[in-house]
Amino acid sequence: MNSIEIKATQHRIQQVFSDFAFTIPLYQRPYAWTTEQAGELLEDLITSLGxxxxxxxxxxxxxxxxxxxxxxxxxxxxxQVVDGQQRLTTLTILLAVMRTLLQPPHAYALTKLLEESDPFDDSVNRYRLILAKRDADFFKQYIQDENGISKLKDLSSAALSDSRKNIKENALLFLNKLCNLSNEERLRLAHFVIKRCFLVVVSTLDLDSAYQIFSVLNDRGLDLSLSDILKAEVIGKIADCEKEAYAKKWDDIQEDLGRERFQYLFTHIRMIYRKSKAKESILKEFRLYVQPTNNPKNFIDEILCPYANSYFDINKVNYRHHQCAEKINQLFGWLKQLDNSDWIPPAILYLSQQYNNPDELLRFFTALERLAAGIIIQRVNINERIERYGKLLLAIESEANLYAEDSPLQLTIEERRNIIKVLNDDLYLIQKIRLFVLLRLDAALSDGEATYEFTTISVEHVLPQNPASDSVWVSSFTDREREKYVHCLGNLVLLSRRKNSEAKNYDFQKKKEKYFTTKTGVSPFALTTQVLQQNEWTPAVIERRQQNLIDVLKEVWRL
Incomplete structure (x- = not known):
């Protein structure tokens, strides 16, 4: 077996865009740098130049x-560019923008860095960087062609893909910032970029060696991602005649989900297969347990696409069917309110299996929301959560009876008792669950018709935490009664605004009139409306309300 030589050489940008003709392979992710990354690059260059x-x-x-x-x-x-397309594309945009702002001969010198031409043959004209097919023509027309930048201003972003929108916005950002410099400053910056800025070019003749370098760089924390490496490995195993079609499927999924959620999707798929907490890197375990390259087309068609569709519907609360869709989406909404995402893998798996069976979906997600809510109310630690959901994934795959008493989908008698105990305790002090529980309760009191679109929702006490010594609250409650009731569920309400520290000294009637109601004189929350209907606020009132609200939650979550 012949050894593969790997070369690493430092090059000026002038050499990089003179000695190479770069092509972005189909399996690469679309251009993803936003104005944040592009702006940082330009600011760093200007600062370094001084x-x-x-x-x-x-x-x-x-x-x-x-x-x-x-x-x-x-x-x-x-x-072919295995890693570095974000920088090369952004540098190309910067060179193209500088070209529009400089006069000949400097503008002509930059044109030579953007395209390779033959002065004796007008038909020979090759750009130094060719993006993947999905964006290549757009990039040529609006960035690499000499008059392309001027057309971008009038180009609507509404119909553009994320990658094209990033190209446009970064070009206009560079144009705006460079226009604020003098002609002399722009020329000096151009000289600095092409002569004093360097890239290390790592090259190999062998595809596998390039992927190995790519993976190592990712593990060292550079700007590659789990999905980038998997895309390179999976698409790289598909026949050339089908590469483009499958690369497009991959890119369409990433664009629909967004780059961040697309990364999460792979961690959820790993959990579906592994059913336990990761003991090694996500990438290593994904390769080991999912084995996407064994049958790459099947992985994309039968795993990635359906799981991505389910994840999209869950995340966007967008399940569509003529039966039960509204109720199922309501349950998605409540699950998304939780402070962890460990429930998502079983949700993705079951939704992808039963997508056209809305009755079964409604039954399952009603039980899953109950389980997930019960888990967070008990403050179960992450290891126990993952173990529980791992058992649920196994039960789903094995087609076990999910509604049997001993199913991992069901709460045990002991768990139900623990949940009721937590709900009966000082709920307000458990910051991570109090708002969720109160909103869930409020929705139940509203027969599920309440909507919560306020920018701020806060939890407030009726009996205040620290009443003034001359307050009516001090004469109405003993110290022991205040300690017992102040943080309990029966003493809490929801407000559609931030807390008012001055309101703690209001007596009950004034609180109702000035603090618990809106400008229209009513409250948007059923929980708060209940309090407004009371003429007084006493230990007996709180006790009754506490029991009534607990009874409602017992019914909601079958406790």
Missing amino acids: DSKEPIDDVNPYFLGSIVLIKEKEDKPDA
């Missing part, structure tokens, strides 16, 4: 990182 007048050759160099290439022929400029 405002001194020393010759450019004497300015400290600026290192832009490394790129990984597959270069099959050493004597040819052609190179």
Whole structure:
């Protein structure tokens, strides 16, 4: 077996865009840098250049990182970009913007870095960077062509994909910032970028070696992601004639979910297969247990696509069916209110299996919301949560009776008792669950018709935590009664605004009139309306209300 030579060489940007002709393979993710990353790059370049007048050759160099290439022929400029397309694309945008703001001959010099031409043959004209097919023509038309940047201002972003929107917004950001510089400053910056900014170019003739470098760089915390590596590995195993179609499927899923949630999807898929907490890196366990490259087309068609569709509907609360859809989406909404996402893998798995069976979905998600709520109310630790959901995944896969008493989907008698105990205790002091419980309760009191679209919802005490010594509250409650009732469920209400520290001294009637109601004189919350209907607030009233509210939650969660 012949050894594969790996070369790493430092190049000026002038050399990078003269000695290479870059192509972005189909399996690469779309251009993802936003104005945040692009803006940071430009600010770093301007800061590194500084405002001194020393010759450019004497300015400290600026290192832009490394790129990984597959270069099959050493004597040819052609190179596939395995890692570095974000930087190369952003640098191309920057060079194109600077070209529009500089006069000849400097503008012409930048054009030579953007495209390779033959002065004796007008038909030979090749751009230094060719994006993947989905964005290549757009990039040529609006960035690489000499008059392209001027067309971007009038281009509507509404119909653009995320990658094209990023290209447009980054170009306009550069244009706006560079227009604020003088002609001399722009020219000096251009000289600095092409002569004193460097990339380390890592190249190999071998595809597998390039992927290995790609993976190592990812593990070292650079800007690659789990999905990037998996995409390279999976799409790389598909026949050339089908690569483009499957790369598009992959990209469409990422665009629909958004880059961050797309990353989460792979951790959820790993959990569906592994059914336990990760003991090694997510990437390593994904390869080991999911084995996506064994049958790459099947992985995309039968696993990635249906699981992504289910995850999208759960996240967007967007299940569609002529039966039960509203109730199922309400349950998605409550599950999303929880302070963890450990319930998502069984939700994805079951929804993908039973998508066209809404009655079964309603039954399952009613039970899953009950289980997930019970778990957070008891403050079960992460290891126990993952173990429980792992058992539920196994039960779903094995087609066990999910509604039997001993099913991991069901709460045990002891768990139900623990939940009631927590609900009967000082609920207000458990910050991570109090708002969720009160909103869930309020929705039940409203027959599920309440909507919560307020920018702020706060939890407030009726009997205040620290009443003034001359307050009517002090004469109405003993110290022991205040300690017993102040933080309990029966003494809590919801407000659609931030708390008012001055309101703690209001007596009951004034609180009702000035604090618990809106400008229209009513409350948008059923819980708070209950309190407004009371003429007085005493230990006996709180006791009755506590029991009534507990009874409602017992019915909601079958406790």
